[in-house]
Amino acid sequence: MKKNANAIAKLKLLISRIVVYGILIFLTFLCLFFFYLMFINSSRSNAQLQAGFTMIPGGNAMKNFLNAWNDGSINIPTGMKNSFIVAICSALLTSYFSALTAYGTYVYNFRFKNAVHLFILAIMMIPSQVSTVGFIQLAYKYHLTNKLWLLIIPSIAAPAVYFYMRQYLEATLPLEMVEAARIDGSNEFKIFNQIVLPIMKPAVAVQMIFSFVGSWNNYFMPALLLNDAQKKTVPVMIATLRSADYSKFDMGKVYMLMVMAILPVMVIYTILSKSIIKGVTSGSVKG
């Protein structure tokens, strides 16, 4: 009787594991399939791509790469450079200033402190498209288009990043540490830079990655603000290739450019993945 019950329990466990692993495999497939598709397609010619979908790589990867690299309508190294400048500056500034703001509202007590906190959070509810119209008008009015810093500066105000940083501080920073630093003779700015920021390293790393990826992939604002070929970022260049006229249209070239575009992101993700996991789980377990 007991043996029977044990066998049933084992079978139940096996079934539940099959179901769980099945779901996980399906989700993993959903995540990775499109990457795989992109890599496959980047190795196929335009004609092969027109012929339909296949799982086997083609032999045109090098040709697609050279076609994209030598395309007269785009300049990949310049695009990469522009994207990199915008992405890295945005990531640095967003993380630093959001951490600074979060530190300010967490550590200091001042009148309307909570109102300030709520106001910043309320900004999260406003879709970026709403403010974009006014921003574009402003940029055109003051002849600020085709300037990369115009894409960088607004990214400093990132309420979602602020919220994340604030939550992180609440979970990890005892105020006694700030007080200890004050007694040690440190001024407020040094306390933030030398004591608090190093403690926030995992959170800053996570937000830098997210911000970098967000800026790197951003198409909406650069498309509206950058007309000069020398100022275009990679996503705008991909769009330029896609919108080429029928005679020049080469889907293989577009896929290859997309592969080139995601490579830096993949490299950064691989290098910093440890920090991402550490940052996401921090605060959940008492250290």
Next chain:
Amino acid sequence: MAEVLLKNIKKIYTNTESKAKKRGLFRKNEDQQEEKKINLQITDEGVVAVQEFTLDIKDNEFIVLVGPSGCGKSTTLRMVAGLEEITSGELYIDGQLVNDVEPKDRDIAMVFQSYALYPHMTVYDNMAYSLKIKKVPKDEIDRKVREAAEILDITQYLDRKPKALSGGQRPRVASGRAIVRNPKVLLMDEPLSNLDAKLRNQMRSEIIKLRQRINTTFIYVTHDQIEAMTLGDRIVVMKDGYIQQIGTPQEVFDHPANLFVSGFIGTPQMNYFDARLVKKDGRYFVETDGISVELAEEKQARLKANKVEEQDVVLGVRPEHLSIADKGIEGKVDVSELMGSSCHLHMTVMGKDVIIIVPTEGKTTNYAGKDLHLSFDGNVAHVFSKETEKNLEY
């Protein structure tokens, strides 16, 4: 080292501050908040944390502020540190009024309850941080850090991060960080409260040794009366923001100023009996449960000086001063706890819980369930006013 003078210090958390405190924006945990709400006085101005605090701390003295949670001892310490604003009163360090002086300019150091070590720095860097900020030359920093590490026996851990330190090493590093600066005043906010009992005993003696090695004025906050008794030159017993008594540990133990102090200092706590103070031929006696005990000469003199009249009193006798006798106050032993060299008897006497300590003297006697008679001498009886709860000798 320096003299510290607190003159009529008062701290009121205004309503916004106390709201912020309740939300946990200050550093207290939830339980302490709850206790604070119960203990502290709430007025129109806000929550009163410390009142009429006057204390003259001498050069090189070790002062212990002791009291239950929410009594204002940590707030007082934080005001000395400059981490809390002083609502009213004057604070002098080394003769200088420092009410509005920034913490970094007060030449003080502080050991926090959580130690507040910088987690990303090594022990060496933690200790050297304040000196680096002061732009002390590197070789001098190195010498001072190694000297402090030597005193605290943490030289071998200088390259470690705080995470890699044991429970006993962390308070040492925190102390090291404080003494490396050679501060005028060293403040310690319950530095041993996170340690287990064994480690706490060990660290207590380490603090005594540290005190002997460095010349500075110590202000130490604790809720543990054993720490207060063993460490302090003088102890300040606090309750509800008020000072209850200031004195040497022996004075406070032998002559508690009121019922609160008598109960707070001493373990197990003092026993209380309903009694009557009577005067016979100009001599004072306490009568309770049919027995009459003549008070000692010293007490007679004090009561006489205070012109104390006959009255109903609360009689306090410490557990170690009650002894088993043939005649005396009747009681029944409920529980007998063998502690090794002594036995703690939990009794019911005159409807009240009473504890007495009986030396075992090498033989084991089970007192549980027995009816006993208790007696005490006139020199260990404390008489407190029923109305004011003050010791009538004061």
